[in-house]
Amino acid sequence: MLLESQNKNKYLYDPTVKNTQWCHPVLYHIIQLHHRGLDVDQWYGELNDDPIQIEGYGTASKPEIAYYYRKYRLLRENGFFSPPDSGHLLSGRLSPGQIKSSLANTRQATFEVVDYCNLECAYCAYGKFYNINAPRGDRKLNTGTAKTVLNYLLDLLNSPLNQSHHQVFYIGFYGGEPLLNFPFIREVVAYAHQLKPVHNHFRFNMTTNGLLLGKYMDFLVEHDFDLLISLDGDEYSNSYRVFKDGTPAYSEIIKNIDTLAAKYPSYFQTNVNFNAVIHNRNTVPGLHSYFKTRFGKIPSIGELNSSGVAAAMREEFLKTYANIGTTLFQAEDYSLIEKDMFLNLPNTRGMKSFLQQCSGFIFNDYNEVAAAGNKTEAGKPPKQTAQIPTGTCIPFSRKVFITVQGKILPCERIGQQYSLGMADEKKVDLDFEKIADTYNSYFDRLKKQCCSCANWEACLQCIFYLNMDHPQPRCSGLLNDEEFARYLSTQLSYLEKNPQTYFKVMKEVRLV
Amino acid sequence: MSKESQNFWFILDNYVHVSVRGKSVLFYNTLTGKILEYSDCEPVSRLVKRLNSPRNLLVIGLTGKELANPEISRFVKSMRTFFMGDLIDASLTKGKPMQMAPYPNIQQDVEFIKKSPQGPIAVGDRMMKYVAEVSLFINSACNLDCGLCGSAHRQFLCCTRGKNTRTELESRSIKNLLQQLQGASLARLNILGGDIFKYSQWEQLPEILTDPALPTEKYLYSHYLNLAGQEHKLAQLPTDAFSLKIVVPFPVKKQQWEEIMNMPLLNRPGTHFLFIIAGETDIDAAEELITRYHLENHSYHPFFNGRNREFFRQAVFVDREDLEEARPTMREILARQCINPLQFGTLTILSNGDIYANVNARRLGAFAGDSIYDMVYKEMFRGSSWRRTRKKAAPCRHCTFNALCPPLSNYEYALGQNNLCHINPRT
Ligand code: SF4
Ligand code: SF4
Ligand code: SF4
Ligand code: SF4
Numbered sequence: 006m007l008l009e010s011q012n013k014n015k016y017l018y019d020p021t022v023k024n025t026q027w028c029h030p031v032l033y034h035i036i037q038l039h040h041r042g043l044d045v046d047q048w049y050g051e052l053n054d055d056p057i058q059i060e061g062y063g064t065a066s067k068p069e070i071a072y073y074y075r076k077y078r079l080l081r082e083n084g085f086f087s088p089p090d091s092g093h094l095l096s097g098r099l100s101p102g103q104i105k106s107s108l109a110n111t112r113q114a115t116f117e118v119v120d121y122c123n124l125e126c127a128y129c130a131y132g133k134f135y136n137i138n139a140p141r142g143d144r145k146l147n148t149g150t151a152k153t154v155l156n157y158l159l160d161l162l163n164s165p166l167n168q169s170h171h172q173v174f175y176i177g178f179y180g181g182e183p184l185l186n187f188p189f190i191r192e193v194v195a196y197a198h199q200l201k202p203v204h205n206h207f208r209f210n211m212t213t214n215g216l217l218l219g220k221y222m223d224f225l226v227e228h229d230f231d232l233l234i235s236l237d238g239d240e241y242s243n244s245y246r247v248f249k250d251g252t253p254a255y256s257e258i259i260k261n262i263d264t265l266a267a268k269y270p271s272y273f274q275t276n277v278n279f280n281a282v283i284h285n286r287n288t289v290p291g292l293h294s295y296f297k298t299r300f301g302k303i304p305s306i307g308e309l310n311s312s313g314v315a316a317a318m319r320e321e322f323l324k325t326y327a328n329i330g331t332t333l334f335q336a337e338d339y340s341l342i343e344k345d346m347f348l349n350l351p352n353t354r355g356m357k358s359f360l361q362q363c364s365g366f367i368f369n370d371y372n373e374v375a376a377a378g379n380k381t382e383a384g385k386p387p388k389q390t391a392q393i394p395t396g397t398c399i400p401f402s403r404k405v406f407i408t409v410q411g412k413i414l415p416c417e418r419i420g421q422q423y424s425l426g427m428a429d430e431k432k433v434d435l436d437f438e439k440i441a442d443t444y445n446s447y448f449d450r451l452k453k454q455c456c457s458c459a460n461w462e463a464c465l466q467c468i469f470y471l472n473m474d475h476p477q478p479r480c481s482g483l484l485n486d487e488e489f490a491r492y493l494s495t496q497l498s499y500l501e502k503n504p505q506t507y508f509k510v511m512k513e514v515r516l517v
Numbered sequence: 518m519s520k521e522s523q524n525f526w527f528i529l530d531n532y533v534h535v536s537v538r539g540k541s542v543l544f545y546n547t548l549t550g551k552i553l554e555y556s557d558c559e560p561v562s563r564l565v566k567r568l569n570s571p572r573n574l575l576v577i578g579l580t581g582k583e584l585a586n587p588e589i590s591r592f593v594k595s596m597r598t599f600f601m602g603d604l605i606d607a608s609l610t611k612g613k614p615m616q617m618a619p620y621p622n623i624q625q626d627v628e629f630i631k632k633s634p635q636g637p638i639a640v641g642d643r644m645m646k647y648v649a650e651v652s653l654f655i656n657s658a659c660n661l662d663c664g665l666c667g668s669a670h671r672q673f674l675c676c677t678r679g680k681n682t683r684t685e686l687e688s689r690s691i692k693n694l695l696q697q698l699q700g701a702s703l704a705r706l707n708i709l710g711g712d713i714f715k716y717s718q719w720e721q722l723p724e725i726l727t728d729p730a731l732p733t734e735k736y737l738y739s740h741y742l743n744l745a746g747q748e749h750k751l752a753q754l755p756t757d758a759f760s761l762k763i764v765v766p767f768p769v770k771k772q773q774w775e776e777i778m779n780m781p782l783l784n785r786p787g788t789h790f791l792f793i794i795a796g797e798t799d800i801d802a803a804e805e806l807i808t809r810y811h812l813e814n815h816s817y818h819p820f821f822n823g824r825n826r827e828f829f830r831q832a833v834f835v836d837r838e839d840l841e842e843a844r845p846t847m848r849e850i851l852a853r854q855c856i857n858p859l860q861f862g863t864l865t866i867l868s869n870g871d872i873y874a875n876v877n878a879r880r881l882g883a884f885a886g887d888s889i890y891d892m893v894y895k896e897m898f899r900g901s902s903w904r905r906t907r908k909k910a911a912p913c914r915h916c917t918f919n920a921l922c923p924p925l926s927n928y929e930y931a932l933g934q935n936n937l938c939h940i941n942p943r944t
């Protein structure tokens with residue numbers, strides 16, 4: 006694929022060889038001929054000694070053409086320009102065994118403790134903007150179900166299917182506001198302490214709005230919880246986080262946080278993090294400086310979920326919505342913020358995924374690099390293995406999420422209609438074969454689109470955000486070659502202007 | 518080439534591997550195998566320093582004046598001649614181009630994880646998937662007394678009697694081990710002795726070899742002299758469950774060799790001869806056997822016996838031409854900077870129960886007592902075999918060739934030097 010940056014520099018990206026390189030205009034011209042289906046060898050053979058006119062370059066003499074023709078040949082002999090076979094490469098299927106093994110290696114079980122909350126934030130996923138989720142309820146998950154789930158998982162975690170060792174396994178509490186059912190948390194924690202994982206250490210984590218921290222902080226500290234507190238910044242910035250009667254919750258939350266920080270300073274330093282949502286009442290620089298000066302913390306920042314917004318609410322949603330990139334680039338002290346928040350910024354992640362796709366220098370694990378280290382037939386790039394279409398995770402590879410009703414999901418971010426199984430006090434019902442069939446049938450329905458999508462290799466699209474209830478779901482992320490080239494060019498242009506970002510990503514960005 | 522007032526971009530190609538050590542610079546074109554070296558050339562060193570700077574990403578501006586410097590001009594010319602770099606008139610573009618500079622980034626990099634202040638210590642994260650090859654020395658009993666016994670197995674896969682005592686791996690423990698390896702990506706299992714036919718729990722082998730969790734590549738190793746008369750024992754094993762590797766040191770005993778050659782099992786697919794070579798005459802002898810008996814499946818294994826250093830210098834040590842011919846790819850070069858591709862993922866269990874990532878390195882633990890998870894974790898953490906690279910080993914770490922030379926093997930241990938080369942012979 007041929008690309009041009011805003012600076013009018015030319016590049017060649019080859020997905021099969023996995024290499025992106027700067028490209029001289031004359032070479033670029035020759036590759037263009039190749040892409041148009043011309044037999045370049047024949048073309049060259051028939052050239053006379055006259056110079057030729059090349060766009061964006063001027064006149065190229067015969068020796069120049071001869072030189073770049075030789076370079077073109079060299080690249081071709083080394084496997085460049087052979088199109089990747091996306092049909093074959095996307096033919097991967099999920100097997101029941103793979104899913105079971107994924108569950109035996111999962112890193113986290115998160116319980117939806119309650120499905121109600123003591124706040125009514127204006128932008129809540131259960132709130133007025135959205136029509137996807139069931140309305141707020143009054144349900145609690147019962148402890149018996151949670152214990153059954155933990156027993157079931159422990160069997161798998163302790164089995165040889167678990168490939169990890171000395172690995173942290175998180176038991177997570179999520180809501181609604183989880184602290185509204187504290188007895189559940191206390192009982193599950195006590196139960197987990199009795200269990201004997203062989204390859205894992207159990208730890209606890211919780212996402213909370215902080216309102217009940219005052220009451221329960223001793224317990225959380227005693228059990229070494231990792232806490233993620235939702236807070237959108239100072240009083241005005243946080244003003245979408247309100248009680249049911251509309252009064253702001255800021256002062257109560259902040260009182261609790263200050264008490265926690267004063268009473269347990271070292272715990273506060275090591276175990277507490279903040280999560281802020283960006284909207285029209287705050288900015289990234291504002292959040293950065295607020296959390297840094299007030300708590301000595303760098304927050305993680307998320308955007309409002311723009312999928313599933315009710316049509317009638319669209320306008321109001323857009324007024325509220327803000328995006329991290331825009332508010333960040335406007336910042337005067339951009340570079341300082343970027344330095345502090347580098348790993349948390351969406352453009353860092355975007356750049357990593359771009360470089361992973363285009364540079365050929367980023368490997369997921371040692372097996373990938375070891376495979377690369379094996380000698381391949383001269384000139385042939387290493388064989389790629391078939392992968393599953395879309396960017397959906399292998400179910401349970403990240404976590405298991407259990408809803409108040411005992412539905413089992415691969416995470417908390419997807420619609421509950423996609424539940425993969427059920428748990429109750431007596432048993433966990435997970436049919437790996439059925440799950441594999443379900444996923445594979447989803448993949449079958451999307452494969453055609455993915456095969457024609459230029460972004461298939463680096464796709465991050467989760468299947469559950471597409472309308473899989475529809476017989477022919479459409480992915481709006483599908484990119485044709487032109488759109489994809491534009492995306493790649495934008496990233497290349499960014500790196501031309503910010504070359505230091507390249508090594509920063511290469512040296513600092515790892516999945517931990 | 519240019520007028521003095523003109524400005525140019527000089528761009529190094531990113532399929533070129535550049536290595537700088539002190540005043541020496543090496544350029545290696547991974548597409549052609551061409552190596553260019555500059556030592557003590559100040560202008561080139563300065564350019565390379567600029568090219569390698571994170572702000573420049575392999576692209577630097579050169580003025581017409583700079584290009585008039587004969588050393589720079591010669592350098593640029595060679596770079597172009599060997600397709601390692603190029604020059605373009607800067608006025609053709611609106612700004613500086615960039616080049617993604619080669620740098621290996623492994624997302625689950627253990628060295629990185631170890632140092633990371635935040636996040637759980639994830640060194641053991643899905644580590645069992647790395648276990649790819651296991652060698653089991655099931656027993657030590659053997660009635661032969663080969664000169665190479667006890668040292669050959671430290672250089673390549675070969676049987677060994679061990680020291681004084683007779684030891685055996687319990688078949689129960691082997692089954693238990695295979696059970697624990699269910700989550701591994703085992704691609705190869707090797708079974709060696711002693712004389713494996715003297716293994717007292719031979720009748721357990723069929724079950725072990727047909728374990729459905731095992732890889733397709735399974736090898737039984739035997740000295741050719743131990744093979745004679747063992748047809749009935751081999752017949753007790755399911756035929757397609759393994760391939761035979763026959764160890765042949767020289768000189769061969771004519772009569773027994775003939776006997777072996779008449780065994781029908783030699784026609785089994787996959788039967789392979791490992792010729793152990795300690796000198797030129799052994800190569801001749803092996804070649805003669807190969808021709809005379811039409812042996813298709815065979816390989817040579819140089820053996821260092823302490824007296825044949827000169828033979829190794831000739832047959833094993835690498836020189837520049839060897840490397841240009843081997844033509845390591847950019848991916849191989851990246852891999853060699855992070856792991857040892859020869860050793861990564863291998864485990865060896867000796868008949869006394871000692872477990873190693875490499876038999877020449879420190880023992881990881883004991884077969885009976887420790888869980889294999891603990892052993893793998895230890896090696897993942899330490900990396901002293903799996904991640905033993907030339908970049909970390911003296912004197913290679915000071916050498917510009919350290920990513921081009923083949924990964925450290927067991928011969929470096931045997932000869933007691935890492936530079937098995939003619940390039941940098943100092944010790
Ligand atoms: S959003 Fe989709 S891809 Fe992401 S963790 Fe959830 S199920 Fe997996
Ligand atoms: S963006 Fe959509 S169409 Fe493209 S690969 Fe991903 S899921 Fe398929
Ligand atoms: S046959 Fe193998 S185990 Fe026996 S003495 Fe020879 S090298 Fe040692
Ligand atoms: S063996 Fe070591 S010293 Fe010799 S050329 Fe290779 S890296 Fe250099």
